Amino acid sequence: KAGxxxxxxxxxxxxGQQVTLxxxxxxxxxxxxxxxxxxxxGLQFLFEYFSETQRNKGNFPGRFSGRQFSNSRSEMNxxxxxxxxxxxxxxxxxxxxxxxxxFGPGTRLTVL
Amino acid sequence: DQQVKQNSPSLSxxxxxxxxxxxxxxxxxxxYFLWYKKYPAEGPTFxxxxxSIKDKNEDGRFTVFLNKSAKHLSLHIxxxxxxxxxxxxxAASKGYSTLTFGKGTMLLVSP
Numbered sequence: 177k178a179g180x181x182x183x184x185x186x187x188x189x190x191x192g193q194q195v196t197l198x199x200x201x202x203x204x205x206x207x208x209x210x211x212x213x214x215x216x217x218g219l220q221f222l223f224e225y226f227s228e229t230q231r232n233k234g235n236f237p238g239r240f241s242g243r244q245f246s247n248s249r250s251e252m253n254x255x256x257x258x259x260x261x262x263x264x265x266x267x268x269x270x271x272x273x274x275x276x277x278x279f280g281p282g283t284r285l286t287v288l
Numbered sequence: 289d290q291q292v293k294q295n296s297p298s299l300s301x302x303x304x305x306x307x308x309x310x311x312x313x314x315x316x317x318x319x320y321f322l323w324y325k326k327y328p329a330e331g332p333t334f335x336x337x338x339x340s341i342k343d344k345n346e347d348g349r350f351t352v353f354l355n356k357s358a359k360h361l362s363l364h365i366x367x368x369x370x371x372x373x374x375x376x377x378x379a380a381s382k383g384y385s386t387l388t389f390g391k392g393t394m395l396l397v398s399p
Contacts, residue, residue: 180331209386218294218391219332219377232386266331274383279324279331 178203180269180280188286194255197283201248201269207231208250209277210242213264222265225250226273254285262287291315292380294390303399307365311378311390314359318380322387323352323363326375335376336363368397 181200189195201208210222221234225244242252248269254261264284268277293312301307309323319340324332338345338352338361345352351364365372378390 211389216391219379219389221386221388224386234386268331274385276334277387279333281329281331 180267180278182265182267182280182283184283185281186284186286188288189257190288191257191259193257194253195257195285196251196253197265197267197285199250199252199267199269199280201250201267202278205269205271205275205278206248207270207273207275208244208248209268209270210250210252211266211268212236213266213282214262219266222252224273231273257287259287261285289314290391291318292378292388292390294376294378294393296393297391298394298396300396300398301368303370303397304367307363307368307372307395307397309363309365309376309378309393309395311361311363312359313361313380315380315382315388316359317382318388320381320383321352321354321361322379322381323350324377324379324389325372326377326392332377365395368395370397370399373397 183198207226209224211219213219224232228244239255244250264282266282268279270277322337323335326332354361375392377392379387
């Protein structure tokens with residue numbers, strides 16, 4: 177069974193631009209969560225989607241948004257990029273909203 | 289305010305010895321605790337978990353201990369192997385909901 181896939185794996189953007197990251201969960205998994213990992217803050221929860229509905233949202237500004245499609249694939253968008261948005265963005269999927277989370281390899285975003 | 293704390297950024301251990309990774313939490317509502325291991329260029333992988341109704345859970349070389357009164361948990365790896373070298377994240381949740389992670393501890397096991 178294929179794991180969680182994230183595209184692209186690496187991305188370089190400049191300040192002020194916007195970016196869209198994609199996550200394909202494990203087949204059959206309906207819950208997708210997004211995390212930001214930075215050296216200083218560890219893994220911080222961004223948001224969680226289940227059956228196309230946002231169930232939980234972390235403490236991030238409105239520039240960070242996401243959505244989930246009917247096939248459970250999810251995208252997150254960051255608008256008006258700032259240097260501090262440089263991070264590894266991790267997506268995790270689970271079979272149910274309360275199930276064990278399986279992580280993808282992440283998208284490394286660098287903002288110049 | 290950081291609700292899950294891993295105060296040791298790194299730990300070095302010799303192969304065959306015990307590795308002890310520590311984690312403290314402040315939110316008394318947390319009742320489910322997990323450890324994840326992360327290699328470079330890969331996402332975290334689930335290692336072991338424990339619910340608040342237990343004080344110990346064992347899986348092969350890995351044992352997690354929970355001290356609810358001290359709001360402290362630890363991961364013991366015995367014996368440590370070079371392949372265990374990775375970043376270890378402690379995570380906690382209320383029920384099985386959103387995970388709150390610590391900042392991680394980098395474990396280096398030398399031959």
